[in-house]
Amino acid sequence: MSLLFRAFLLAVLCFGAASAAQTENKSDMNASEMIRLADAGDKKASRYIGIIYEQGLGVKKDYALAVRYFSLGDERDDITSQYHLGKLYESGLGVKRDYKEAMRLYMKNASRIDHVTADTLKAIGDLYANGLGVPRDMNKAKSWYEKAKKARER
Incomplete structure (x- = not known):
């Protein structure tokens, strides 16, 4: 080393x-x-x-x-x-x-709501907004972006 x-x-x-x-x-x-x-x-x-x-x-x-x-x-x-x-x-x-695997990992992380970071929540929103690994869904994207904003304000 x-x-x-x-x-x-x-x-x-x-x-x-x-x-x-x-x-x-x-x-x-x-x-x-x-x-x-x-x-x-x-x-x-x-x-x-x-x-x-x-x-x-x-x-x-x-x-x-x-x-x-x-x-x-x-x-x-x-x-x-x-x-x-x-x-x-x-x-x-x-x-x-592998966007589906990325989403699985982000969602696993997000399930720990007391410890999840705003970056993880935003990443989930980005995948929904762009339809990567999941169907494109701007309502879900917006919801995750709002969660990310709240997490940043904590």
Whole structure:
């Protein structure tokens, strides 16, 4: 792993990125340890490794690996992973473009109304407005956009 990648991960960990790793000494954690935690079931580690690969933070962007780690996060019901994975399916980065799968992930996320983000609600509205993966329905799009607006005001 590159030194920059390790430094980034250490910085992320210092700010609580791997707080779910309760038995690990965060200050000594390196990239390979973070990946091991993600592979072992740590949903926060899965999310952050996914973001690192999606955005190319200290590593070359690798959407396929981002999909892998966001999928692990989704399996563990991590709403941030669900949103990012939905965006990758919607854009066809790292996976075959699949608007229905993107919508499924966004709707799974939206079912957690106390934790759903405005971005997720807007993404659902966009899919309805454009008829992507669902029949075009401007009334449903408007409803989801209104929910997104309310979520932004919280």
